[in-house]
Amino acid sequence: MTTYYRPLVQSGARRPEGAVTLAGQALWFTHVERLSRTENASVVAVQDVPDEILAILSRPRAPIAGLDMNCPHIMGILNATPDSFSDGGVHNSVQTARDAAEQMVGQDATILDIGGESTRPGAAFVPEDEEIARTKPLIQAICERTKALISIDTRKASVAKAAWQAGAGLINDVSGFTFDPDLAPFCAEVGAPVCVMHMQGDPTNMQDDPRYNDVLLDVYDFLNDQVQYLEALGLNRNQIIVDPGIGFGKSVDHNATLLRNLSLFHGLGCPILLGVSRKGFIGQIGKETRKDARAPGSIAVGLAGLAQGVQILRVHDVAETAQALRLWAAVR
Known part of the structure; x- marks a missing residue:
């Protein structure tokens, strides 16, 4: 038992x-x-x-890519996609995306998460060449202008390799290293820090009536298994971040259960990343249909996560989150 x-x-x-x-x-x-x-x-x-x-x-927790994991960090979301659920099509050129990246860093984001494939519910698969074309030039341009840690948000080994060569320093796989069998061995080979996330199903079907025996323990066991798998390949646990995958194959009740019990995941011995920004359950509970008007709800949940020891908040609204974090820290 x-x-x-x-x-x-x-x-x-x-x-x-x-x-x-x-x-x-x-x-x-x-x-x-x-x-x-x-x-x-x-x-x-x-x-x-x-x-x-x-x-x-x-x-x-040991530093990840030079970042102190014993204090909170903001990861700014920058999607070079036409169809991401909240910011799709906003950063449709290298110049626009680079400007947005510089702005986020100026607003206190210490990590930038670059994505070239939407993982919103129902999103279609993006061919590897197209995903590389969307992300590699952007990563190169950002690395020329900022020293922020660049994370590549991808499920595919070829995309991760191209991003790593372009200057990315973290591989963030929403599939938890279950989609492409070549991705985890590549990360181990080059010693890349990784983020392993839980997702039930894939973006095309993950919200089709998700079910669990016990959502909290099921997600914990999956992450524990994947961390052990990565360790067996040669990655050190100090190089691994875990993400319970809020909104990825979860109902509103599933999300609420995970959020109430986030501190359980400290038992994995890894920093915890929390990504709730503008997600559907924020709109449902907060009664806000406009995705870009969900910063208040997103920040409320993010601060609740920090109170349970979460180390990284993945957000769209960097300036607003940074302001809230500063006040939260000051009064605590």
Whole structure:
């Protein structure tokens, strides 16, 4: 029987005796929720948690591509696509996209996530040559003008190779390295930091009645398996970011369950990326049909993620998120 431990995260300078620091951050916990697939959940004190689990939960996360993972980061979304759900067609030239990238960096984005294939629900497959043509020139242009970490958002090894050669420093695979069998070995070969995300199905069918036995534990187990797979290929766990894949093959209730329990994923020993920006559930719960008017809801959920120790927020609205993050940090 597998037992899972979810830290009940707290903050504040005054900590009770015995409180355990969470992932090297200014957060801590004195109790955890103990979960399994066969027994009812229970809350136990940290003294009842195995030492090896506490070590994983508490140790500072290593830098990723030179970025300190013990403080929050903003990843700006920059899609060079005609059909992405929110910003498709906005960055339809290298010049426009490069200007947008420089603006995001000036607004405090430390990572830029470049995508050449839409992964919105129902999106069509994009041939590799076309995806490379959309992303490689843009990455080259951005690298000439900024020192931000460039992430390539792709499922395909050939696209990742072209992006890596152009200056990308992170491979972000929404399929969790299940789509192209050549992608993970390439990342291991060159030592590329990676982000492994959970998605049920693929963009063409992922929102067709998604079902889980236990969405929280199912997503955790998938990510754990993929992290172990990447380690077996030669990647160090310190080079791996995990993403529960909010909105990718999940209902509103699935998303809410994952968001309430994000701190569980610290048990993987990797930084956590949270991507909720402008997604459908933000519109449904927040009652906002306009995708580009969902910044308030997106920021609210992002800050709730930071309160659980998430290290990276992937967002469209960089300036607004950065302002909120500064105020959130100041009052905490």
